[in-house]
Amino acid sequence: MAEKKQLRIGMVGYKFMGRAHSHAYRDAAFYFDPQVEPVLQAICGRNEEKVKEAAEKFGWNSYETDWRELIKRDDIDLIDIVTPNNNHAEIAIAAAEAGKHVFCEKPLALTLEQSQRMLEAVEKNKVLHMINHNYRFAPAIQFAKKLIEDGRLGKIYHIRATYLQDWIMDPQFPLVWRLNKDVSGSGSHGDLAAHSIDLARFLVGEFKEVTGILETFIKQRPLVEDSDGLSGTASSDEVGDVKVDDASVFIARFTNGAIGTFEATRFAGGNRNGNRFEINGEKGSIRWDVEHMNNLEVYFHDDEPGIQGFRTITCTEEIHPYAGAYWPAGHIIGYEHTFINLVMELLNGIEQGYSPSPNFYDGVKNQAVLEAVEQSSQTKQWVDISDVIQNLEPVTKK
Known part of the structure; x- marks a missing residue:
């Protein structure tokens, strides 16, 4: 061999x-x-x-x-x-x-x-x-992409996406790097909404224009002595200014005519990692929640009257993307497996000589949407994405 x-x-x-x-x-x-x-x-x-x-x-x-x-x-x-x-x-x-x-x-x-x-x-x-x-690499998300590409949802009308956390609600939580604008760039907007934006581009299409607001609820926090991951230790009674957002809310139009609402916050009590969305099309709808990441809820308009409604698909069958590499049907996988699936795409790209999606092209596109929302929050106006960035050509064959 x-x-x-x-x-x-x-x-x-x-x-x-x-x-x-x-x-x-x-x-x-x-x-x-x-x-x-x-x-x-x-x-x-x-x-x-x-x-x-x-x-x-x-x-x-x-x-x-x-x-x-x-x-x-x-x-x-x-x-x-x-x-x-x-x-x-x-x-x-x-x-x-x-x-x-x-x-x-x-x-x-x-x-x-x-x-x-x-x-x-x-x-x-x-x-x-x-x-x-x-x-992107949860089997349920990849299966949702297939349903959309196969036309099972028809023309897409809506996406409503939320990414809700609550880990900094305590005003005494220290000023860790994710709350420092010089280090992080933004707060919940760049950390959480970035994921929702990427999933929306992956599943629905490119953004055309946005309008939104950013809000900081706690203006000052104790300075940090040491931090590890999402936690930190306050240094003393000394405080620093919080210059990033605690929450972002925006609405969007897509180039294909769909519209969307997006909310990202670290002040939604009871939500540890509530990355969720619902997409509605002319023929059906889908829902997904990362806290139940193996499940995709699906509704089709042409189901027989009397039994219409959302059904829950556990995306662990061999037919579901990536799932066949793991356990028998019904044996769920976890958060860490999304990274394994992504790494496999990276390794395939290295072998074949292309940059797998999402690549830096996607990163720039996502950054343009993030920045457009920030501009809108400052100007209180709609911002056209094409005014923020010139159109880019994809750099990957996928």
């Missing part, structure tokens, strides 16, 4: 998403048969003690404390960026210029301008690229 091509990975960052990505690389071959073997070559973080511990726990061969040194290494083929948002552009551009493929967390950058420079860099240097929108 011929040896498989290796993809030697260097990852910058090691906390929440670092763990998710590491697990996906390690388990991809357990469920699938990738023709490219991911090698966990080196992990990078500023705190030597913690990054060394992460390297040992997650199974990385080595570690670095400076991402610049990581990029210089000639035993690295792909740079995986799981850092806070303010580092994405600098690291991605440097990696592309060094001839490394790039896999980056979302949102792609702090600003649309940064994201465009990232796309220009990977295209100019002819390296492959992908952005992590893992929710």
Whole structure:
């Protein structure tokens, strides 16, 4: 048997998403048969003690404390960026210029301008690229995409999407990096609405125009001493200003005539990770909720009168995308498997020489919608997406 091509990975960052990505690389071959073997070559973080511990726990061969040194290494083929948002552009551009493929967390950058420079860099240097929108890769979402593409819903009229969390409702919750505009770029809007925007583009189509508002409910918070993932420890009684949104609400028109409503908030008590949407078309509707991610609710208008209504499909049959690689029908998979499915697409792209979707093109498109909503919140007017960004041509064959 011929040896498989290796993809030697260097990852910058090691906390929440670092763990998710590491697990996906390690388990991809357990469920699938990738023709490219991911090698966990080196992990990078500023705190030597913690990054060394992460390297040992997650199974990385080595570690670095400076991402610049990581990029210089000639035993690295792909740079995986799981850092806070303010580092994405600098690291991605440097990696592309060094001839490394790039896999980056979302949102792609702090600003649309940064994201465009990232796309220009990977295209100019002819390296492959992908952005992590893992929710696309739940089998139920992929099956929903198939239903829409097969015309089962007909012309799409509506999408209403919400992404609701509640983890910062306590006014004494500290000013972690996700609440620092210089580091995150925005609050719930870029963190949560970015996922809803990507799913809407994937399932419904391109945005045409938006109008919306951003709101910050807690204006000041205790400064942070230490943070890990979504938690943090307050340093003292000293406080800092919160300059990102706690919630965003906007409505949208799509280029195909559909309309949509979007809400993202970290102030919806009782919602730990309420990523949900409903799409209505002329022939039927679908609903999805990540907290029940294996299930897709489906309604078809042509069902027999008297038995019409939403039915729940458990998307674990072999016919459902990715599901056949895991367990027998009815044996559900979890959040971590969406990353494995995404990594498989990344490995397939590396093998075949194309940038799988969602890639930096999608990241720029998503960033344009995010920025248009921010502009609308400031001007209190509709904003046309074409006024924010010139049309881009897709860079992938998929």
